[in-house]
Amino acid sequence: QNKVRLLKGWDMLFGKLESDLSSLSTMKQSPYYKNVREFQEEGNRWEEKLSQVQATFDAWVDVQRRWVYLEGIFFGSADIKAQLPAEFSRFKAVDSEFVQLMRRVSQNSLVLEVMDIENLSRQLERQADLMSRIQKALGEYLERQRAAFSRFYFVGDEDLLEIIGNGKEPRKVVVHLSKMFAALSAVHFDG
Numbered sequence: 001q002n003k004v005r006l007l008k009g010w011d012m013l014f015g016k017l018e019s020d021l022s023s024l025s026t027m028k029q030s031p032y033y034k035n036v037r038e039f040q041e042e043g044n045r046w047e048e049k050l051s052q053v054q055a056t057f058d059a060w061v062d063v064q065r066r067w068v069y070l071e072g073i074f075f076g077s078a079d080i081k082a083q084l085p086a087e088f089s090r091f092k093a094v095d096s097e098f099v100q101l102m103r104r105v106s107q108n109s110l111v112l113e114v115m116d117i118e119n120l121s122r123q124l125e126r127q128a129d130l131m132s133r134i135q136k137a138l139g140e141y142l143e144r145q146r147a148a149f150s151r152f153y154f155v156g157d158e159d160l161l162e163i164i165g166n167g168k169e170p171r172k173v174v175v176h177l178s179k180m181f182a183a184l185s186a187v188h189f190d191g
Contacts, residue, residue, distance in 0.1 A: 003099060004098075004099045004102045004103065004106075005102060005103075005106045006064055006068070006102065007060065007064060007102075007105070010057070010061055013057060013111075014054075014057065017050060017053060017054055017057065020050055021047070021050050021051075021054075024043060024046055024047055024050065027039075027043060028043055049112070049115070052115065052121075053111060053112075053115060055121070056115065056120060056121055056124065059121065059124040059125060059128060060124055062128050063098065063124050063127045063128050063131065066128065066131040066132070066135065067094070067095070067098050067127075067131065069135075070091055070094075070131060070134060070135065070138075071091075071095060073138070073161055073165075074087075074088050074091045074092075074095075076165065077161070077164070077165030077166075078165075079164055079165050079166075079167055079168070080161065080164065080165055083141065083164070084137065084138065084141055086137075087134045087137045087138060090130055090133070090134055091131075091134050093130075094127050094130045094131055094134070097123065097127060098127055101117070101120075101123065104117060105117075139157070142157055142160055142161070145160065145164065146160070151180040151181065152180070154179050154180045155176055155179050155180060159176050159179065162176065163176050170189065171189065174187045
C-alpha cells in the first residue's frame with residue numbers, strides 16, 4: 001500500500017553495532033582506559049547505549065517482520081477481516097501505531113536520535129506482544145478451518161490464507177487444488 005517506509009539493511013546495522021561493541025571491548029583493555037576514570041565513564045556510557053540499541057534492533061526486526069506478514073493478510077483480504085473482526089480491530093490499532101513510528105523514524109534516520117523517541121522500547125514490546133496474540137488467534141482460526149475440511153492440512157498457512165481470502169474467486173484458488181487432491185491435474189471453468 002506504500003503507506004510507510006520500512007527499515008532495510010538489518011545485517012549492515014547489526015554488523016556495525018557488533019563492530020562498535022568489539023572496538024569498545026578492545027579499548028577497555030588499554031592501560032589508558034583502566035587508569036583514567038573519564039575514559040571508563042565514557043566507555044561505560046557507550047557500552048550501555050550500544051547494548052540498548054542492540055536490544056531495540058532485536059525487537060524492531062521482530063515487530064517489522066510480524067507487521068509485514070499481518071498487514072498483507074488483513075489488508076489484502078476482505079474475507080479474513082470478516083472472519084476475524086476482533087483480530088482485525090486489534091491489528092488496525094497496532095498498524096496505526098507502527099506506521100506512525102516508522103514515519104517518525106523516516107524523518108530522522110540517525111540511530112541515537114531515534115533511540116531518544118519516548119518509550120520506544122516499551123512501544124516495540126507492546127506491538128510485538130499484540131501481534132503475537134493476533135498471530136496466535138490467526139493460527140487457531142486456520143486450525144479450525146483445517147478441522148472443518150481435512151484436505152487443508154496438505155497446504156501451508158500462506159496457501160490456506162490465500163484460499164480463504166479468495167474463496168469467492170475460484171480461478172485464484174485453483175492453483176492450490178493439486179496440493180490438496182493428488183489425482184487432480186486441471187480444472188476447467190465454463191463461461
